[in-house]
Amino acid sequence: xxxxxxxxxxxxxxxxxxxxxxxxxxxxxxxWLAPAIFGxxxxxxxxxxxxxxxxxxxxxxxxxxxxxxxxxxxDKGRRWGGGTPEEREKFRQEMRARWCGQPxxxxxxxxxx
Numbered sequence: 001x002x003x004x005x006x007x008x009x010x011x012x013x014x015x016x017x018x019x020x021x022x023x024x025x026x027x028x029x030x031x032w033l034a035p036a037i038f039g040x041x042x043x044x045x046x047x048x049x050x051x052x053x054x055x056x057x058x059x060x061x062x063x064x065x066x067x068x069x070x071x072x073x074x075d076k077g078r079r080w081g082g083g084t085p086e087e088r089e090k091f092r093q094e095m096r097a098r099w100c101g102q103p104x105x106x107x108x109x110x111x112x113x
Contacts, residue, residue, distance in 0.1 A: 023049035 027048035034040040043051070083091070096102045 019049065022052050026052045 023045050027043060027045050030048060030051070031042040035042055
């Protein structure tokens with residue numbers, strides 16, 4: 001019961017501190033970089049806080065388990081562990097062909113001479 005009382009008095013100031021630090025950090029970074037690089041105007045604390053909230057909504061979500069990769073580590077074994085060694089090698093070659101510009105290997109060897 002005492003633990004809950006301490007949390008009641010500790011959590012609200014901690015949340016307020018995190019909001020203040022986040023807003024100040026965004027404001028100072030913006031005011032340091034954006035006017036010098038792009039010629040944009042400086043912003044206030046509340047504009048920085050709004051920008052931080054907007055970025056969280058659009059790109060970061062609001063917490064949850066696993067952060068930005070949301071369960072990817074838990075499912076990695078199921079997603080990549082299945083299949084025979086030949087199927088995995090075929091998948092690797094297809095990805096190399098798609099992303100690295102390397103041609104996909106053919107079943108027939110090519111003669112370069």
